[in-house]
Amino acid sequence: FSEYTNGTIFIADANFINTEYDSLFGIGIGAHNSFQGMEGLNLGLGIRYVYIEDFMALPLMIKASYGLPLIDAIPTVSLSAAMLYAPSALSFDEAENYFEFRVEAGIEVISSVGIYVGYRDIEIEYIDDFSERSSNSFETFNSSFYGGLKMSF
Numbered sequence: 001f002s003e004y005t006n007g008t009i010f011i012a013d014a015n016f017i018n019t020e021y022d023s024l025f026g027i028g029i030g031a032h033n034s035f036q037g038m039e040g041l042n043l044g045l046g047i048r049y050v051y052i053e054d055f056m057a058l059p060l061m062i063k064a065s066y067g068l069p070l071i072d073a074i075p076t077v078s079l080s081a082a083m084l085y086a087p088s089a090l091s092f093d094e095a096e097n098y099f100e101f102r103v104e105a106g107i108e109v110i111s112s113v114g115i116y117v118g119y120r121d122i123e124i125e126y127i128d129d130f131s132e133r134s135s136n137s138f139e140t141f142n143s144s145f146y147g148g149l150k151m152s153f
Helices: none
Strands: 009-018 023-034 041-052 055-057 060-067 077-086 091-093 095-110 113-126 139-151
Touching: 009 041, 023 060, 041 077, 055 095
Parallel strands: none
Antiparallel strands: 009 023, 023 041, 041 055, 041 060, 055 091, 060 077, 077 095, 091 095, 095 113, 113 139
């Protein structure tokens, strides 16, 4: 990511989710900045490319994160929520819609390195003309808890 003088931070991210039935690959970019008048609150907007076999989408993302104002002896703790949505105009191949929701808690264990845990729900909708798919209804691709490591430089 890159920080400019006005405080906007650009973050590139990539993820891979492998389930029993399929795999999802995503790569995206977002612009994040602090919210005026509320210490610790950051808001972000972005876009991500999502690929699942026979399914591609460009969901738009909105994200909010809040750094808890704890004492200096406790490492930085943050809470965040993100929502991604791609309507049919931003869905390609056999895709009709894409919806993702995430909530997350993280802690910085050393400078610029943090661990996090969260919950995500990813819903996908295929085009109506495939008989093995339900007609125009969202299917749950993944609904689970997750964890990981974040590094910033």
